[in-house]
Amino acid sequence: MPPPAAVPPTPVPTAAPLPDVSELTVAPGPARSDGPDPDARAGSRAATEPITHLIPIVRRIVHARLGGDPLADDLVQETLTRVMTAIDRIDASMLEPYAISTARNVLANHWRGQDRERRNQHRALEIAIDGPSDSALLAGEDRSAMATALSKLSERDRALVLAHEVSGVDTATLAARDGSTPGAVAAQLSRARAKLRIEYLLAAEHVELPTPQCRAVLLALSAADRRRQRQLDAARHLLQCNVCAQLSTPLLARGKTSDDQITVGISVDADIVTARQAARELASRLSFSATALTTIATAVSEIARNIVRFAGQGEIVVELLRRPRAGVQIVARDAGPGIVDTQAALTEGYSTYHGLGLGLPGARRLMDEFQLVSEPGRGTTVTMTKWDSR
Amino acid sequence: MSSGPALVSILRQDSYLIASVHTALDDSEMIRLRNNLVEQIGRYRSNGVIIDVAALDVLDSFGAKTLATIAEMARLRGALTVIVGIQPDVAFAMVQLGMGTAGVPTALDLEEGLAYLNARVPRRPVRGPLGD
Ligand SMILES: [Zn+2]
Numbered sequence: 169m170p171p172p173a174a175v176p177p178t179p180v181p182t183a184a185p186l187p188d189v190s191e192l193t194v195a196p197g198p199a200r201s202d203g204p205d206p207d208a209r210a211g212s213r214a215a216t217e218p219i220t221h222l223i224p225i226v227r228r229i230v231h232a233r234l235g236g237d238p239l240a241d242d243l244v245q246e247t248l249t250r251v252m253t254a255i256d257r258i259d260a261s262m263l264e265p266y267a268i269s270t271a272r273n274v275l276a277n278h279w280r281g282q283d284r285e286r287r288n289q290h291r292a293l294e295i296a297i298d299g300p301s302d303s304a305l306l307a308g309e310d311r312s313a314m315a316t317a318l319s320k321l322s323e324r325d326r327a328l329v330l331a332h333e334v335s336g337v338d339t340a341t342l343a344a345r346d347g348s349t350p351g352a353v354a355a356q357l358s359r360a361r362a363k364l365r366i367e368y369l370l371a372a373e374h375v376e377l378p379t380p381q382c383r384a385v386l387l388a389l390s391a392a393d394r395r396r397q398r399q400l401d402a403a404r405h406l407l408q409c410n411v412c413a414q415l416s417t418p419l420l421a422r423g424k425t426s427d428d429q430i431t432v433g434i435s436v437d438a439d440i441v442t443a444r445q446a447a448r449e450l451a452s453r454l455s456f457s458a459t460a461l462t463t464i465a466t467a468v469s470e471i472a473r474n475i476v477r478f479a480g481q482g483e484i485v486v487e488l489l490r491r492p493r494a495g496v497q498i499v500a501r502d503a504g505p506g507i508v509d510t511q512a513a514l515t516e517g518y519s520t521y522h523g524l525g526l527g528l529p530g531a532r533r534l535m536d537e538f539q540l541v542s543e544p545g546r547g548t549t550v551t552m553t554k555w556d557s558r
Numbered sequence: 559m560s561s562g563p564a565l566v567s568i569l570r571q572d573s574y575l576i577a578s579v580h581t582a583l584d585d586s587e588m589i590r591l592r593n594n595l596v597e598q599i600g601r602y603r604s605n606g607v608i609i610d611v612a613a614l615d616v617l618d619s620f621g622a623k624t625l626a627t628i629a630e631m632a633r634l635r636g637a638l639t640v641i642v643g644i645q646p647d648v649a650f651a652m653v654q655l656g657m658g659t660a661g662v663p664t665a666l667d668l669e670e671g672l673a674y675l676n677a678r679v680p681r682r683p684v685r686g687p688l689g690d
Pocket of ligand 1: 377378381382383409410411412
């Protein structure tokens with residue numbers, strides 16, 4: 169029986185000055201582009217860098233235009249939050265330009281008192297989460313934008329998206345039908361959706377792209393293809409092209425990058441089951457054995473419980489990795505009290521004595537890679553990976 | 559049975575209770591299962607308990623601990639518990655996790671679970687709830 173742990177009240181995320189930043193800066197994601205960073209725990213300062221160095225830039229832009237407006241800090245916060253949402257989809261060299269164009273967009277919207285971006289974000293989210301299958305629920309205008317967008321896809325992409333999203337055919341079946349593999353089908357599906365998102369936004373907003381390069385840049389952003397972003401110098405393009413800068417926000421600031429990723433909010437017991445089932449479902453698209461899938465689900469269950477018990481609130485992001493090897497990565501973030509001695513928390517005896525249960529050391533044993541980054545008073549991020557060895 | 563809409567069913571067979579888990583359970587549902595079982599052991603004066611977990615998706619540290627607790631509470635009330643149906647992949651993950659059902663007897667399936675109990679606890683005709 170786990171002793172009821174003394175759980176300090178969880179800070180509820182609000183628009184208060186920068187609480188999200190402190191949480192997100194401990195995330196190990198942004199600093200790396202490839203592979204796990206062996207130094208992530210000790211090097212949490214390095215991981216903090218990408219966002220903290222943006223704060224003065226964003227402040228300067230916002231304050232230069234709003235002066236002492238009491239809303240200025242809110243807009244800085246909103247900008248940083250958007251940048252953080254996009255951080256693992258863009259190349260590191262793009263962070264600054266993206267932050268700048270985002271700050272400008274946020275300001276422009278503020279002045280226009282308009283909600284267009286929010287609307288777009290909502291749309292992009294609908295496409296990403298529900299797929300066009302829910303288009304019956306969309307307003308007529310949206311439905312025709314979706315029809316237009318679908319018509320811009322290649323025959324093959326359109327057939328794939330419709331089969332998967334509308335008819336609900338799973339990737340394994342599609343692969344068998346085409347003599348392909350589920351992984352290849354999922355990758356193609358994800359590229360097709362990246363295109364669809366762009367075409368949808370263009371149709372919905374009645375926007376014409378001003379330069380021949382625009383579409384390629386937007387595609388690299390939508391597909392979260394960092395290498396392609398570098399090749400195209402997408403960073404520079406965003407600073408020079410207003411249209412792409414406008415479109416980049418809804419493209420990047422969505423809750424779900426692609427078919428290969430799912431985010432589960434964690435706050436109550438039932439979320440633990442939701443998270444582990446989502447992880448199993450997503451991982452099953454690779455060629456993991458039933459045993460490996462249960463192992464992954466068990467590890468997710470352990471870390472999700474840690475969030476519920478010790479932080480009260482957080483999220484778990486499950487993502488399929490294709491390169492350098494196939495695998496599934498799980499990132500669990502919370503903004504809870506943090507762990508003072510992470511090394512000790514990973515030691516069996518200590519954990520049990522101190523009410524942490526088997527959660528962290530257990531999950532570590534179940535997975536191939538495991539990193540724990542925690543800042544007392546700020547939050548904890550666990551990143552763990554299971555490689556698909558088949 | 560107060561275990562909600564068919565997440566778990568608890569059946570009586572003479573002096574045994576047979577709990578079948580039908581789906582993944584979250585922590586509060588595990589606790590409810592524990593409470594229901596312990597309550598019914600007392601009410602029906604059961605001397606044997608079988609918990610069939612074949613439908614559980616995982617047995618993580620909390621699930622395993624709860625099963626062990628149920629067995630211990632049942633023991634204190636004079637009933638022997640056996641857990642049946644742990645799937646091979648679930649068992650593998652439990653071992654890797656470093657979590658067993660330490661000391662709780664297990665059997666492959668319901669049939670073997672019944673055989674296990676029959677060999678150790680005399681199954682007697684049911685007397686019905688106290689105060690009947
Ligand atoms: Zn452009």
